[in-house]
Amino acid sequence: xxxxxxxxxQALSDSHYQLNTRQQEHIAKVLKKAHDDTLRVGxxxxxxxxAVLDLERWQVTLGQLTTxxxxxxxxxxxxxxxxxxxxxxxxxxxxxxxxxxxHLLHSAKVExxxxxxPVLTDASIHDYLIEGLxxxxxxxxxVVHQYTRFRPFVEDTLPDLLQGRVGLVAHPYQAETCPVxxxxxxxxxxxxxxxxxxxxxxxxxDAGMQSVHLGERILKVETAVPVLxxxxxxxx
Numbered sequence: 001x002x003x004x005x006x007x008x009x010q011a012l013s014d015s016h017y018q019l020n021t022r023q024q025e026h027i028a029k030v031l032k033k034a035h036d037d038t039l040r041v042g043x044x045x046x047x048x049x050x051a052v053l054d055l056e057r058w059q060v061t062l063g064q065l066t067t068x069x070x071x072x073x074x075x076x077x078x079x080x081x082x083x084x085x086x087x088x089x090x091x092x093x094x095x096x097x098x099x100x101x102x103h104l105l106h107s108a109k110v111e112x113x114x115x116x117x118p119v120l121t122d123a124s125i126h127d128y129l130i131e132g133l134x135x136x137x138x139x140x141x142x143v144v145h146q147y148t149r150f151r152p153f154v155e156d157t158l159p160d161l162l163q164g165r166v167g168l169v170a171h172p173y174q175a176e177t178c179p180v181x182x183x184x185x186x187x188x189x190x191x192x193x194x195x196x197x198x199x200x201x202x203x204x205x206d207a208g209m210q211s212v213h214l215g216e217r218i219l220k221v222e223t224a225v226p227v228l229x230x231x232x233x234x235x236x
Contacts, residue, residue, distance in 0.1 A: 001023075001026045001030070001131075001134045001135070002040070002134060002135060002136070002137050003040055003041065003042050003048065003133070003134050003137045003138075003139075004019070004023055004026075004027070004039050004040065004041040004042070004051070004060070004134075005041070005042050005043075005044055005130060005133055005134050005139060006041055006042065006043050006044065006060070007044045008044065012059065014062075015061055015062045016059055016060070016061055016062075017041075017051075017059060017060050017062070018057075018058065018059055019058045019059065019060060024058050027039070027053065033053050033055070034053075034055065035053065035054065035055035035056065036052055036053065036054075036055075037052070037053050038050050038051070038052060038053070038063075039051050039052075039053055039060060040137070041060060041062065041065075042065075042069065042137070042138075042139040043065065043139060044139055044141060045139055045140055045141060046065070046139055047065040047066060047067060047068065047069075047139070048065060048067040048068070048069060048137065048139060049062065049063055049064050049065030049066055049067060050063040050064070051063055069137075069138045069139045069140050070098060070136065070137070070138050071098065072098050072099070072100045072140065073097065073098040073099050073100070073229065073232075073233050074184075074185035074186070074233070075099060075101075075165075075185060075186045075187065075188055075229075075232070075233070076101045076103065076161050076165065076186075076187045076188070077094060077099045077101065077102050077103065077188055077190070078103045078105055078158075078187065078188065078189040078190070079094075079102060079103065079104055079105065079189075079190050079221075079225070080104075080105055080106070080107040080109075080110055080189075080190065080191045080192040080196075080221075081104050081105065081106060081107070081110045081114050081115065081192070082114075082192070082193075082221050082222070083111075083114065083193075084114060084117035084119045084120075086221065086222050087117075087119050087120075087128075088119060088124075088128050089222055090221065090222050090225055091125065091128040091129060091132065091144070092128050092129075092131050092132040092135065093132065093222070093225060093226050094132065094142070094225060094229075095128070095129050095131075095132025095133055095135075095136070095138070095142055096132040096133075096135045096136040096138075097136070097226060097229045097230070098136070098138070098229075098233075099142060099229070100140060100142045100143065101142065101143050101145075102142055102143070102144045102145070103144075103145045103147060103153070103157075103161075104120075104144060104145065104146045104147065105147045105150060105153055105189075106147060106148045106149060106150050107150055107191060107192050107196060107197075107200060108150070108197045108199070108200065109191075109192040109193070109194035109195070109196075109197065110192050115146075115148055120146065125144050126141075129141055129142055129144070150200060150203070151203065154203045154204065154207055155203075155207075158187070158207050158209075159207065161187050162187055162207070162208060162209075164185065165184070165185040165186050165187050166182065166184055166185070166186040166187070166210070167186070167187045167189075167204075167207065167208050167209035167210060168186055168187070168188050168189070168209065168210055168211075168212050168232075169188075169189040169191075169196070169201070169204045169209040169210070169211055169212070170188070170189065170190045170191060170211075170212060170213070170214070170224060170228060171191065171195065171196060171201060171211045171212070171213060172195065172213050172214075172218050173195075173213075174211060175211035175212050175213040176210065176211065176212055176213070177212065177213065177215075178212040178213060178214055178228065178231055178232070179212070179231075179232065180231055180232075180234070181232075181233070181234055182232045182233060186232065187209070188228060188229075188232065189204060189209060190221060190224060190225060190228065191221075192221070193220065193221060214227060214228065214231075
């Protein structure tokens with residue numbers, strides 16, 4: 001936790017906020033802060049700055065919040081729903097790297113049971129996103145959409161997403177080398193562990209998406225996601 005991220009429901013006044021249990025434990029056990037020490041804080045979807053810790057009440061008093069959160073990546077990420085035990089790490093990494101819109105999509109090689117997992121509840125996803133923001137010292141909460149039908153998404157939703165953006169679909173076969181340091185916004189689609197099937201690749205192609213690969217090695221989704229993001233939009 002590199003940032004104490006304060007939500008609106010923690011506000012006691014414009015400048016005073018109550019810390020939640022998780023924040024209290026982190027401050028006490030990891031940061032080991034004392035009364036009246038300064039903390040780095042941010043307001044959810046707002047600015048970043050310093051606050052003074054009231055250790056007796058587990059509250060903070062805001063100072064000047066003048067720092068903007070890091071810039072978002074100029075992309076829309078489409079992700080075939082990963083296994084539930086991988087989804088948490090993947091969403092945290094995506095959020096930490098600056099993706100602000102995620103579309104979780106069904107695919108032929110995604111088990112239907114995955115969609116019944118409790119990790120897909122709004123509350124669980126919110127917690128994963130918050131952890132990613134805290135890691136990256138960011139405050140802007142991503143938006144996560146869920147689509148349980150592949151074809152309607154590609155035919156009805158994708159065309160609007162592609163307006164003014166380059167469309168890329170990660171695929172290890174019959175694809176071009178993934179571009180580096182892309183200078184324009186994109187829509188990036190990353191498939192499941194077994195990859196997109198032939199029908200799905202045809203639909204991506206029909207929609208105007210270009211197939212790209214990362215070389216001869218086939219990577220797991222949790223590895224491919226950060227590699228693709230850092231390749232398309234490297235830190236500067």
